[in-house]
Amino acid sequence: MIKIDISKKLHGSSGVMDLNIDLDINEGDFVALSGKSGSGKTTLLRILAGLEEAEGTIKVADELWLEGKRSLVPQKRKIGYVFQEYALFPNMSVEENLLFVNKDRALADHLLKITELGELKNRLPNTLSGGQQQRVSLCRAMMNKPKLLLMDEPLSALDPDMRTKLQNEILTLHKEFGTTTIMVSHDPSEIYRLSSRVLVLDQGKIINDGKPKNILLKTQGSQKFSFEGELLDITKVDVIYIAIVSIGQQLVEVVVSSDEAKNLKIGQSVSVSTKAFAPMII
Amino acid sequence: MIETLKAMEFTPFILSFKLASVTTLILFFISMPLAWYLSQTRSKMKPLLEAITALPIVLPPSVLGFYILWALSQNSALGAFLEEQFGIQLVFNFAGLVVASCFYSLPFMVQPLQSGFESLNKNMLEASYISGKSKLTTILKVALPNMKPALLTAIIVTFAHTVGEFGVVLMVGGSIPGETKVASVAIYEMVEIMDYSSAHIYSIIMLIISFVVLLSVYIFNQKQNKKFGAF
Numbered sequence: 001m002i003k004i005d006i007s008k009k010l011h012g013s014s015g016v017m018d019l020n021i022d023l024d025i026n027e028g029d030f031v032a033l034s035g036k037s038g039s040g041k042t043t044l045l046r047i048l049a050g051l052e053e054a055e056g057t058i059k060v061a062d063e064l065w066l067e068g069k070r071s072l073v074p075q076k077r078k079i080g081y082v083f084q085e086y087a088l089f090p091n092m093s094v095e096e097n098l099l100f101v102n103k104d105r106a107l108a109d110h111l112l113k114i115t116e117l118g119e120l121k122n123r124l125p126n127t128l129s130g131g132q133q134q135r136v137s138l139c140r141a142m143m144n145k146p147k148l149l150l151m152d153e154p155l156s157a158l159d160p161d162m163r164t165k166l167q168n169e170i171l172t173l174h175k176e177f178g179t180t181t182i183m184v185s186h187d188p189s190e191i192y193r194l195s196s197r198v199l200v201l202d203q204g205k206i207i208n209d210g211k212p213k214n215i216l217l218k219t220q221g222s223q224k225f226s227f228e229g230e231l232l233d234i235t236k237v238d239v240i241y242i243a244i245v246s247i248g249q250q251l252v253e254v255v256v257s258s259d260e261a262k263n264l265k266i267g268q269s270v271s272v273s274t275k276a277f278a279p280m281i282i
Numbered sequence: 283m284i285e286t287l288k289a290m291e292f293t294p295f296i297l298s299f300k301l302a303s304v305t306t307l308i309l310f311f312i313s314m315p316l317a318w319y320l321s322q323t324r325s326k327m328k329p330l331l332e333a334i335t336a337l338p339i340v341l342p343p344s345v346l347g348f349y350i351l352w353a354l355s356q357n358s359a360l361g362a363f364l365e366e367q368f369g370i371q372l373v374f375n376f377a378g379l380v381v382a383s384c385f386y387s388l389p390f391m392v393q394p395l396q397s398g399f400e401s402l403n404k405n406m407l408e409a410s411y412i413s414g415k416s417k418l419t420t421i422l423k424v425a426l427p428n429m430k431p432a433l434l435t436a437i438i439v440t441f442a443h444t445v446g447e448f449g450v451v452l453m454v455g456g457s458i459p460g461e462t463k464v465a466s467v468a469i470y471e472m473v474e475i476m477d478y479s480s481a482h483i484y485s486i487i488m489l490i491i492s493f494v495v496l497l498s499v500y501i502f503n504q505k506q507n508k509k510f511g512a513f
Contacts, residue, residue, distance in 0.1 A: 049408075049412060051408050073411075076414075079412060081408070081409065083405045083408075083409065085403075087403055087405035087408070088409075089410070089424055090406075090428055091427035100410075100413060100415075101414070102413075
């Protein structure tokens with residue numbers, strides 16, 4: 001069990017903000033941390049790693065990592081941390097990056113095998129692709145046999161195919177090592193596939209906490225579909241108005257009445273939903 | 283010409299390089315923790331420390347030399363203390379030159395090291411801490427190997443700058459042959475007694491050595507950047 005009860009003043013882009021987190025996490029859980037940028041996700045992760053100061057309590061199993069202002073140094077926490085931009089040691093080969101953490105050669109070989117990096121073990125990190133580098137980073141984090149694995153948007157710089165592949169590897173390692181994992185992610189499909197619990201942060205506070213399905217599905221009542229998007233334009237065509245909305249990577253046209261058109265402002269975020277029809281998946 | 287060369291006394295050169303080597307070695311160990319501290323600290327004292335460290339760059343060497351001479355002479359408290367307690371005299375001898383050079387060349391070692399440490403990926407250092415490694419291990423195994431160009435620049439520039447110093451050495455060391463008469467002082471004296479041929483030989487040697495050293499540094503740096511990619 002991980003008990004977190006911390007507070008910290010943050011100086012963000014929108015002025016001073018209080019980070020206030022009171023949270024229990026079960027051992028072996030896979031928790032996704034979601035929320036707008038600047039909501040305090042990375043700071044929370046860095047406080048858990050001991051890289052940033054905070055006040056309060058962090059208790060992992062029977063160990064106190066934070067008590068008041070007294071904080072256990074990152075060196076003694078035995079955690080794994082995967083940075084968004086890999087942060088590998090450029091002067092060391094793939095294998096040396098792993099062995100630097102822990103001299104356990106058998107574990108290193110095992111990890112490199114799972115992530116299909118065996119043949120690249122003598123290469124320097126900057127000769128690898130982004131996806132390969134992030135796998136090395138993941139392996140390096142596991143070399144600590146961490147009780148707690150922290151990942152800060154580990155896959156956001158990768159293309160979709162590589163993401164799916166790495167998601168599987170992350171899940172494999174999470175299960176095999178029985179770690180408690182906390183991952184910052186913005187990608188709903190990634191969160192759904194990997195996590196057993198989602199926390200949504202806003203302005204330094206948890207505003208939503210639950211199962212991925214309950215939190216990620218945006219439909220209400222009898223709605224079958226509901227998408228969040230940005231209103232890009234409204235044009236008048238004869239007697240009706242057509243709104244152009246950007247949803248994900250796609251643009252869609254939606255017919256709106258003149259009353260609705262008057263109340264909408266270009267640039268605002270809108271929710272597009274439909275009721276009662278049977279969609280096709282092709 | 284050959285005869286002039288044969289008759290040349292090269293002791294001042296040897297002295298210059300000995301002084302530069304000892305100074306560089308001492309400064310390397312003094313500057314490492316200072317540069318690391320300056321690169322990592324968020325303290326309000328940082329600008330003050332940086333200003334003090336950079337002083338020798340802007341101060342006229344005669345001013346620096348005068349203060350060092352004054353501080354180390356037996357008339358000052360420090361000089362008297364060293365003399366009485368340890369029997370050490372630090373003016374007009376080689377040891378005094380080393381002390382003076384360490385002050386004079388300090389910024390040339392600290393600044394490249396500091397900017398080298400600052401240019402490192404912070405997350406990379408944090409990854410080392412999280413891996414359970416101490417700050418010292420992180421500096422030795424992670425930071426330094428990934429800032430070789432900065433390391434080399436610091437060492438070479440400090441060395442070259444110490445070889446090239448003149449005013450401070452003259453003030454603190456004078457011109458005692460074999461003890462404090464370094465190459466730059468020797469050239470000055472040759473010109474004063476209008477021995478231009480010797481001055482030419484000494485000067486061209488200094489010029490060539492300095493150029494070759496700087497050229498090798500820049501070639502090395504270019505190769506390193508290609509190998510690891512610019513950070």
